[in-house]
Amino acid sequence: MAREPSSIRTVAIVGQGGVGKTSVADALLFAGGANTRLGRVDEESSLFDTEPEELRRRSTITSSLFSFEWKKHGITLIDTPGQGNFVTDAYFALRGAAAAVLVLDASSPLRAETMKLWAWLEEEQMPALVFVNRLDRSEVDLEARLNELEELTQKRTTLLSLPLGAGDELRGVVDLRAGRALVFSGEDGKATEQDVPSELADRVEELRAKLMEDAAEGDDALVEKYLEEGELGEAEVLAGLRAAVRARQILPVLVGSAARNIGLGGLLEAIVELLPAPVERGAESAVDADGNEVTLAPDPSDPVLALVFKTIIDPHAGQLSVVRLLSGTLSGDTQLQNTVTGMRERVGNLLRLEGKKTTQVQEATVGEIVAVAKLKDTHTGDTLADPARPWKARPLKEFTPVITFAVAAKKRGEEDKAAQGLMRLAEEDPALQVTRDEGSGEILLSGAGQLHVEVACEKLERKYGVGVELKAPKVPYRETIRKSVKAHGRLKKQTGGHGQFADCWIEVEPLPRGGGFEFVDKIVGGVIPKGFIPAVEKGVREAMAKGSIAGYPVVDVKVTLYDGQHHEVDSSEMAFKIAGSMAFKAALEQAKPCLLEPYVTLEVTVPDECMGDVMGDLNARRAKVEGMEQVGHNQRIRAKVPMAEVLRYAPDLTSLTSGRGTFEMSFSHYEQLPDHLVPKVVEEARRREEEASA
Ligand SMILES: Nc1nc2c(ncn2[C@@H]2O[C@H](COP(=O)(O)OP(=O)(O)OP(=O)(O)O)[C@@H](O)[C@H]2O)c(=O)[nH]1
Ligand SMILES: [Mg+2]
Structure with a gap:
């Protein structure tokens, strides 16, 4: 039986480096009974940070997922990296999840990584809860964090809990919705409920009144009732908060300490009670087979459409494609179409991810995240769809790397093995890029920072057994032109039997910076047959790979093919490709390259x-x-x-x-x-x- 879509929660846990995201995620698993002990980053027992590179650094490098059941809900947590070199991976997690928990460190100010994460949450219009962690530390300042957050997000924060004591003296939290104190004695996450201590009573009353006011704002009927009666019942507060979170009007804030396991039960409850199920996020935009924008309703009875937002490659077990089901109900043993590559793919078993482990499931319903093993030619960012409705999901953002190193294998002759291993790593990590230097033939590895590239090399050695060293970093210069010119490319060869003939005229014009490449076909009267035009474009592209000044790729040009000649017998794709290349090279010389x-x-x-x-x-x-x-x-x-x-x-x-x-x-x-x-x-x-x- 497929799960009820409204009972699903898919949550990305995001925040800047070191605030305790992984610790929060582990404590949530423990609170939800998915782990019988409390996983700890510092003791290498986390169910999320498991890769050797992560254990060595005590820091998350790639996002990791765990699905479990709790109180009849199917919850998937995605723990994401926060460190600047790796934080882009959090973006991909946000495309897999329907909601987020933003974790802050009570003892340190918001940094650039949080700004970046917030910008993505805005772009994705992602409903979110905030967890202020590390309240057991000595220099905490909850007020300052809330101010920074309101300044950054321009949204009102609403406290749902308040710390009881601070630093070493942290004893528990006050649940502001219930108006009760929860006192924790050990680290088993169990609390005894008590009256709010008298010294906090006034503050609690004040905050409860604000909470009701903020909750009421989610719903006009509640505003009216609150104004008339000055009070709302628990169920009404809950309904109001839910609506306000979904509409992104407020940011509810919970507090606690993952290390001491204080306040995590409340966070898990808030995830289930306040964050929307994926189906409640409403329609997404997609693109149909003709390239028109269409709306994609999250309906379990529609044809299947799934976005591949992550790829995991195990050198032995092979490739796992992790998908978010955007519509339909998916069962194992189904034929789907990869609507980006056009290839048919057979989906065998469906797998649920539980950290490093997987378990088989029969079915997945809209909103759920599942993994599919051993697809032939499917990559992160692709869409898998029912062939009856071959739509494409909204594409993933692309990230341009900031640093590029030339990479050399330590052992002679292992260059190709290194390149192949790196390609597989780049498959798992879209922020990594592997290319060849056109001039020197060296392997170039690009990433978000030096550490990112270094970690990739460590992984390469561990997973694929090739040692490499990084040479001096490279600057990816490009070449372009400053003047429009017309140029001619003509190939005419008579070799024995029939010859090679192709002739083309192109106009090459500069495009604005970032314009990339445009190819326009203006051939009339069939002077070059339709079938050969892609060959001319291919020739031009090949010539663009190596500019005339220093051999860097040429960018920001528009090439218009406007005239030419062909021969009934002697013309071929090869001949037109060569003529296209010749024309572009000739154009480059006169077009004031720079x-x-x-x-x-x-x-x-x-x-x-x-x-x-x-x-x-x-x-x-x-x-x-x-x-x-x-x-x-x-x-x-x-x-x-x-x-x-x-x-x-x-x-x-x-x-x-x-x-x-x-x-x-x-x-x-x-x-x-x-x-x-x-x-x-x-x-x-x-x-x-x-x-x-x-
Ligand atoms: N005192 C205290 N330490 C904590 C708390 N939560 C986490 N830590 C510690 O802070 C360090 C970082 O915790 P992580 O959970 O790895 O933090 P993270 O946000 O996942 O870090 P990155 O993955 O590197 O972004 C570890 O040493 C944790 O034990 C907390 O509530 N209190
Ligand atoms: Mg982490």
Whole structure:
């Protein structure tokens, strides 16, 4: 029997690095009876942080899922990474889940990672609860966290619980909905219910009144009742809160300590009671087979449509595709169509993920998250659909890497093995990119930061048995043109029997930065037959892979094919591909080519007294400072900086600020490389190519 869709909760646990997300997730499993002991990150007993790279660093690197049943609800928790190098993985988890728990650390201010996460929650219009963790620490400031959060989100926070005691003296929480104190004695999560201590009574009354007011706002009828009677019953508060959370009007906040296992039962209850089931999120947008935008209702009796939001590859067990079912009811042994690749895929067993383990399930209903094993050619971001309704789900966001290293195998001859292993890692981690340098043939590995790339290499060695070393980081320069030109490509060869003939005229024009590539077919009268036009485009694309200045890929051009000739017998796809390449190369020479360099957005947070040094250093790096802001005793600086100038920013910032500065970086845009720097880049490219051919 398929589960009742309204009883499903799929929840991503997000927050900046080290706030205790994994500890919260483990404590929720314990509270829900899915684990008989309390998993702990520090004792390597977490059911979420299980990979050796995570255990070594005591930090989450990839998101991990656990589904369990609790009080007739099917709950899936997704624990996500928060550390800047890995936080993009949280975005993919948000595409799998229907709601989120944002975890804050009561003892430290919000950082750039939380800003980034909030921006995604906004984009996805994701209903969320907040859990303020680590209230057992010595320097906690709940008030300050709530202010920071309201400032960031521009939403009202509503406390659902309040700490009883603080720091070492933390004894429990006050449940504000019930108006009762919950006192915890051990770490088994069990609490005894008591009256609210008298010294807190006034504060509790005040907060309960605010809670009722905020709850009433979710529903006009409740506002009226509250104004008339000055009081709402528990069921009404609950209904009002549910509606307000779904409409994203308020951010309910619970407090506690995952390490001491205080307040997690309340969080689990709030997940079930206040967060919406996936079906309650309403229709999603999708694209039909003709490319038109359509609305996709979350209906269990509609045809199946599932988004692959994560891929897990085990070197032995193979590939698992983790899907969110956006409509329909899926059972095992079904034929589906991958509507992105067009391939048919057979779905065998359906699996429920329980940390590292899986169990088989018969059926999954709309909203649920399940894994499917051994699909032939399906990747993260693809859609699996009933062939009767071959729609595509809204695509996943793409992330442009900020750092690129050349990678060399430690053992000679293992280059291909390394490249293949890295490709598989990139399959699991969409923020990782593996490419080849067109000039030198080296393997290039790109990611969100140096640590991201280093961890990928560690995994490569462990999972695929290839040791690699990182060479100097590379800047992914690009080339483009500054002038529109027309050019001719003509291939005419007579070799024995029949010959090779193709002739084409193209116009090449610059596109605005970020415009990528456009190909326009303006052939009239069949001077080049339809069937050969894709071959011309292919030839152009191949020629674009290597620019004329330093061999970097050419971008931001529009190519219009407007004239040509063919021969009944001697023309072929191959001939037109070559002619297309020739035409593009000829165009490039006359079109005033230039080099483009990548810029990153850099956000640096440093103590006030380091400000001068850090700004001076940024100026020396050609940074364009866009803003500065006081955050507590720190300054936050936001700037656009050429990537080439910040390839190794981490150690420099550490020494400038004695380790007290932090930064966040993301790709921003490309700009023309200043003329005086061109010779250096050209020379480096030439040297690399020479080394490669030596
Ligand atoms: N004192 C205290 N420590 C906690 C609490 N929750 C977690 N910790 C500790 O904080 C550290 C980080 O906890 P994690 O659960 O790994 O934090 P995280 O948010 O998952 O970290 P990342 O995955 O790296 O983003 C660990 O040493 C935990 O034991 C808490 O409530 N109180
Ligand atoms: Mg973690």
